[in-house]
Amino acid sequence: MARVAPLSGFPEWLPGGRVVEEHVLDVMTSTFQLYGYAGLQTRAVEPVESLLSKGETSKEIYLLRRLQATDDEAGESQLGLHFDLTVPFARYVAENSGKLTFPFKRYQVQQVWRGERPQDGRFREFTQADIDVVAPGELPAHYEVEVPVVMAAAFERLREIGVPPVRISVNNRRVAQGFYEGIGIADVDGTLRVIDKLDKIGPDRVVTALQTEVGATEQQARACLELASITATDASVADQVLALGVRNPLLEQGLHELVALVEGAAAQVPGVVVADLAIARGLDYYTGSVYETTLLGHENLGSICSGGRYDSLVDDGTHTYPGVGMSLGVSRLVSRLLRESIVRPTRAVPTAVLVAVVDEDTRVRSDDVARRLRARGIATEVAPVAAKFGKQIRHADRRDIPFVWFPSTADEPGDGEVKDIRSGEQVAADAGTWTPPEADLRPQVVPGG
């Protein structure tokens, strides 16, 4: 018996897991559409130069190579699988800028690949659900509010199936950069990298690391720490920062944007968006707002939905296009939902009705009942073998199929009887009119337990 091992980092769900994933995807895409985002897909590959162009990407890229490749192809540009949906989108916008209308809002749900070491909730192949808004020249600031609001709205809908609430932590690159410059620290990126570890290594080691790795004085290090410890859900975030006594034009612009963000979000989705000046992840390539999302009670999962603003997301040669976006790690979220049974599907198969077969000679009667149910949108399958009815019922029970239909025999009138195998209730029914309750029509996703 050959043993097939799973490939680490390449998740594959069982049918019931896929029901959950499909539900999440449906909630996300329908929410995106409600806010006017257009659906888009891009190819799986980009030239490696293109993947490497945005920022000094340290992402592990999977390269694409033909098995029969010859040496003459060595000069051709190497293709790599995309590691997010933002870079391909930027390339797509540059390529189609003449045919698109702006501001352009799009959602994109696709697999992405990263050659990193897999772990719980971290994969090498996973699905992202991404939204972005881009515009040439200037991007109105309110889109920096809209993007996290859209995501928050989608998460709100997921609460119905038992997904815990989320917190979207936000910060602004200009605040950190302006502050650091204001106190005389030159290595902004290095400082951010250290600050990002605050919750992991603690304040003391952060102060030490800032001195050894960034060359900050102890006083500068302590100031950075004070900045990073600020959180707020309203305009008081600006007061707290200014109370530290640092003044810098970039800092003030960033604070202005940050206040607009938390106040704007609070008005639309109260209690979700929190300014947290310790959020540093991603700040090295974003230029304005940054977002990070944690599932409450599952902080160890890391951020399930992140993003931010780029000033020059796209450059088509004549214009630069600032953009802002966020990406949900669908696989990360779904893996946690399944692993901890936070949600469960009511069944793993679409089937609402199993039509029993009396014997193989009369299977056509069962097929006929099934056909008439399907014609009215009721997912129906016919029993695989004409086993004893007890076995056929068990077949349905094992699959959580709620109804079994017993067809009438040739000398009986009508279509037979349909039994709700949960209650045992069985009634005569007409395949042309009988309909299961709405909740039984298709698999549902419900809180687990």
Added chain:
RNA sequence: GUGGGUAUAGCUCAGCUGGUAGAGCGCCGCCUUGUGGUGGCGGAUGUCGCGGGUUCGAGUCCCGUUACUCACCCCA
């Protein structure tokens, strides 16, 4: 890429200081001759991850290897 842990039935795991493999769940059959779930009785299943070594004898000890997994790095 760096460091730790684990690897036994379909699943979860037990197997003490070496003596030729077990439980629970699940699965199959019967009790139940055409309507399941509970109950009773019975049954099948493993190259003990792979390779080598020590030994009369290795699931058990040693070495190697692969896979999985956790942490770091980084991130959805």
